[in-house]
Amino acid sequence: xxxxxxxxxxxxxxxxxxxxxxxxxxxxxxxxxxxxxxxxxxxxxxxxxxxxxxxxxxxxxxxxxxxxxxxxxxxxxxxxxxxxxxxxxxxxxxxxxxxxxxxxxxxxxxxxxxxxxxxxxxxxxxxxxxxxxxxxxxxxxxxxxxxxxxxxxxxxxxxxxxxxxxxxxxxxxxxxxxxxxxxxxxxxxxxxxxxxxxxxxxxxxxxx
Amino acid sequence: xxxxxxxxxxxxxxxxxxxxxxxxxxxxxxxxxxxxxxxxxxxxxxxxxxxxxxxxxxxxxxxxxxxxxxxxxxxxxxxxxxxxxxxxxxxxxxxxxxxxxxxxxxxxxxxxxxxxxxxxxxxxxxxxxxxxxxxxxxxxxxxxxxxxxxxxxxxxxxxxxxxxxxxxxxxxxxxxxxxxxxxxxxxxxxxxxxxxxxxxxxxxxxxxxxxxxxxxxxxxxxxxxxxxxxxxxxxxxxxxxxxxxxxxxxxxxxxxxxxxxxxxxxxxxxxxxxxxxxxxxxxxxxxxxxxxxxxxxxxxxxxxxxxxxxxxxxxxxxxxxxxxxxxxxxxxxxxxxxxxxxxxxxxxxxxxxxxxxxxxxxxxxxxxxxxxxxxxxxxxxxxxxxxxxxxxxxxxxxxxxxxxxxxxxxxxxxxxxxxxxxxxxxxxxxxxxxxxxxxxxxxxxxxxxxxxxxxxxxxxxxxxxxxxxxxxxxxxxxxxxxxxxxxxxxxxxxxxxxxxxxxxxx
Numbered sequence: 001x002x003x004x005x006x007x008x009x010x011x012x013x014x015x016x017x018x019x020x021x022x023x024x025x026x027x028x029x030x031x032x033x034x035x036x037x038x039x040x041x042x043x044x045x046x047x048x049x050x051x052x053x054x055x056x057x058x059x060x061x062x063x064x065x066x067x068x069x070x071x072x073x074x075x076x077x078x079x080x081x082x083x084x085x086x087x088x089x090x091x092x093x094x095x096x097x098x099x100x101x102x103x104x105x106x107x108x109x110x111x112x113x114x115x116x117x118x119x120x121x122x123x124x125x126x127x128x129x130x131x132x133x134x135x136x137x138x139x140x141x142x143x144x145x146x147x148x149x150x151x152x153x154x155x156x157x158x159x160x161x162x163x164x165x166x167x168x169x170x171x172x173x174x175x176x177x178x179x180x181x182x183x184x185x186x187x188x189x190x191x192x193x194x195x196x197x198x199x200x201x202x203x204x205x206x207x208x
Numbered sequence: 209x210x211x212x213x214x215x216x217x218x219x220x221x222x223x224x225x226x227x228x229x230x231x232x233x234x235x236x237x238x239x240x241x242x243x244x245x246x247x248x249x250x251x252x253x254x255x256x257x258x259x260x261x262x263x264x265x266x267x268x269x270x271x272x273x274x275x276x277x278x279x280x281x282x283x284x285x286x287x288x289x290x291x292x293x294x295x296x297x298x299x300x301x302x303x304x305x306x307x308x309x310x311x312x313x314x315x316x317x318x319x320x321x322x323x324x325x326x327x328x329x330x331x332x333x334x335x336x337x338x339x340x341x342x343x344x345x346x347x348x349x350x351x352x353x354x355x356x357x358x359x360x361x362x363x364x365x366x367x368x369x370x371x372x373x374x375x376x377x378x379x380x381x382x383x384x385x386x387x388x389x390x391x392x393x394x395x396x397x398x399x400x401x402x403x404x405x406x407x408x409x410x411x412x413x414x415x416x417x418x419x420x421x422x423x424x425x426x427x428x429x430x431x432x433x434x435x436x437x438x439x440x441x442x443x444x445x446x447x448x449x450x451x452x453x454x455x456x457x458x459x460x461x462x463x464x465x466x467x468x469x470x471x472x473x474x475x476x477x478x479x480x481x482x483x484x485x486x487x488x489x490x491x492x493x494x495x496x497x498x499x500x501x502x503x504x505x506x507x508x509x510x511x512x513x514x515x516x517x518x519x520x521x522x523x524x525x526x527x528x529x530x531x532x533x534x535x536x537x538x539x540x541x542x543x544x545x546x547x548x549x550x551x552x553x554x555x556x557x558x559x560x561x562x563x564x565x566x567x568x569x570x571x572x573x574x575x576x577x578x579x580x581x582x583x584x585x586x587x588x589x590x591x592x593x594x595x596x597x598x599x600x601x602x603x604x605x606x607x608x609x610x611x612x613x614x615x616x617x618x619x620x621x622x623x624x625x626x627x628x629x630x631x632x633x634x635x636x637x638x639x640x641x642x643x644x645x646x647x648x649x650x651x652x653x654x655x656x657x658x659x660x661x662x663x664x665x666x667x668x669x670x671x672x673x674x675x676x677x678x679x680x681x682x683x684x685x686x687x688x689x690x691x692x693x694x695x696x697x698x699x700x701x702x703x704x705x706x707x708x709x710x711x712x713x714x
Contacts, residue, residue, distance in 0.1 A: 019549070021548045022548065022550055022551035024551060025546075049696075070220070073220075074220065074221050076219065077219070077221045077222075082225070083221075085225055086220075086221045089224055160545065160551075164548060190696075193695045193696045194695075196695035196696075197692050197693045197694075198692075199546075199692075200531075200532075200535050200544070200691070200695060201691075201693065202551070203528070203531060203551055203553055203692065204292065204294065204528050204532060204692050205436060
């Protein structure tokens with residue numbers, strides 16, 4: 001499962017598809033997840049606060065392909081923060097749809113009085129709860145996790161979801177988490193800290 | 209692909225991000241609703257007349273407005289280059305140095321907390337007539353304050369910033385009520401003729417004028433928040449500066465008019481005694497005589513909502529300050545955490561609420577006067593703290609521009625900030641000299657030194673703490689003043705635009 005997919009499942013309640021994380025942090029976390037996927041595929045890199053496309057061949061995943069096309073098509077915008085803000089506007093929907101296409105979630109429209117909200121319900125509860133469980137186990141095990149998993153851990157922490165994943169873990173797990181995130185390759189580490197800064201800035205701005 | 213040189217090419221990214229950007233009116237609305245005009249006119253101005261016994265209030269508002277407009281020239285120019293632009297200590301960190309920044313942050317925490325907590329003293333008096341009309345009961349002020357406290361604490365944790373539309377409607381209603389009351393007062397002058405005595409410059413040259421300047425400054429608190437929207441505004445180079453100047457002008461005009469019209473209706477020689485007797489009720493009693501009961505009821509209801517809105521607004525400002533400091537690790541990191549579901553700065557909000565509760569209980573148990581000793585003392589004390597912050601920030605603006613290459617004009621980067629600094633220093637000097645008048649206590653009262661003395665002590669402790677961080681925790685030291693952006697500090701080392709490393713200057 002891709003980084004943004006797992007982030008989505010962690011950020012939403014496993015049984016009713018309710019959000020565990022407020023919308024702006026969810027959007028930013030998922031946006032970062034989408035960029036992280038492209039970094040992990042070796043198609044873009046992040047350095048000095050800028051996103052650079054290094055491989056323009058289309059990736060296998062349709063959504064990753066779309067994001068890459070946007071990056072290529074609007075090369076006048078390079079700042080990570082710009083792309084995080086832009087992708088955050090649509091990332092909840094686009095990743096939710098991707099999970100629906102993959103048969104993990106089911107799209108459901110809820111009509112309340114004047115507006116229609118969309119939520120994504122898990123088809124298999126165990127599959128939806130798995131990413132959080134898996135991450136918790138990773139932090140508690142001594143082996144070095146995969147780079148993609150460490151990235152996911154970093155984004156979860158940056159968005160303020162650490163407690164959701166490490167709810168029962170002691171201070172050692174929290175310490176290990178920060179050590180792991182510190183060991184990420186430079187572009188991914190930079191993406192993680194920019195996500196943390198963007199989430200914090202959204203809180204400081206105050207207006208929802 | 210090389211960057212496309214044509215400007216006209218449509219960009220989905222720019223368009224999407226531009227949607228929902230704020231224009232000048234939105235920023236002004238945000239600033240003014242935090243300033244809570246009716247709270248200032250009905251609460252601060254009347255209590256100020258009562259306590260100080262000086263009639264120069266309208267001029268003080270105009271004078272402080274002019275100084276702040278001058279200060280804003282450099283402030284908004286620097287705001288575009290500062291992370292965490294809504295917080296004065298960020299400017300001090302960048303301009304004067306990080307240890308001074310920590311000192312300023314401590315001062316800001318105290319000042320904004322004082323302004324917020326002080327409002328709990330006003331809500332009882334503000335709600336009493338409304339509750340009396342609705343339910344026929346007039347509960348003890350502390351009961352009302354505790355209910356308001358619970359509401360503020362609850363909304364703070366839910367991160368329900370009061371809906372922008374609701375605020376806008378309340379704000380417009382407040383301004384309409386103020387203007388209508390003013391017209392009512394002006395059309396019923398005491399003794400039959402309109403007196404311009406309160407507008408004579410001589411009123412600002414009396415002993416104790418410093419007190420009025422601090423009071424006026426208290427009325428302006430909130431104008432600094434316009435720069436928070438630098439990134440969300442349609443045109444940062446135009447929207448934010450224009451909104452700032454207009455906000456200052458509107459506040460100055462409205463408060464000067466209101467405080468003058470009060471003296472016209474009561475008579476300049478009677479204003480202090482009348483305000484002393486009737487306190488917050490003064491403008492409503494005047495309105496009852498001129499405009500009838502309906503206008504009074506509307507005014508009283510709006511006064512209550514105005515105080516509530518100001519409480520919520522200051523609570524959120526204070527919580528965000530603590531949150532930013534937590535993100536920088538200057539306060540414990542727990543302050544920088546948010547509630548996942550709501551995104552509220554949980555710990556920071558709880559800490560502010562706890563302080564509010566302690567103060568309410570302290571005043572209720574000791575039977576201290578909520579309006580003068582809580583609302584007025586804490587309000588003016590907080591206002592004085594903000595005055596100190598603004599003066600320090602003004603110095604920081606000059607130093608910052610002197611040390612960096614910039615395309616700003618000489619007026620924006622040097623002349624205006626220098627004039628503002630001189631004026632602000634003068635205001636601080638007379639304010640300190642007149643603090644006893646401001647508080648309405650005897651010149652040898654210890655309060656007269658304790659309240660203004662809190663700030664230099666806090667600033668000194670903060671400064672020392674900043675130096676400790678520099679020696680022992682360079683990673684934290686590098687984050688100071690950067691707010692939420694401090695997360696990215698580890699990547700770049702010192703901020704890119706930092707012209708001279710602070711270390712080499714000391």
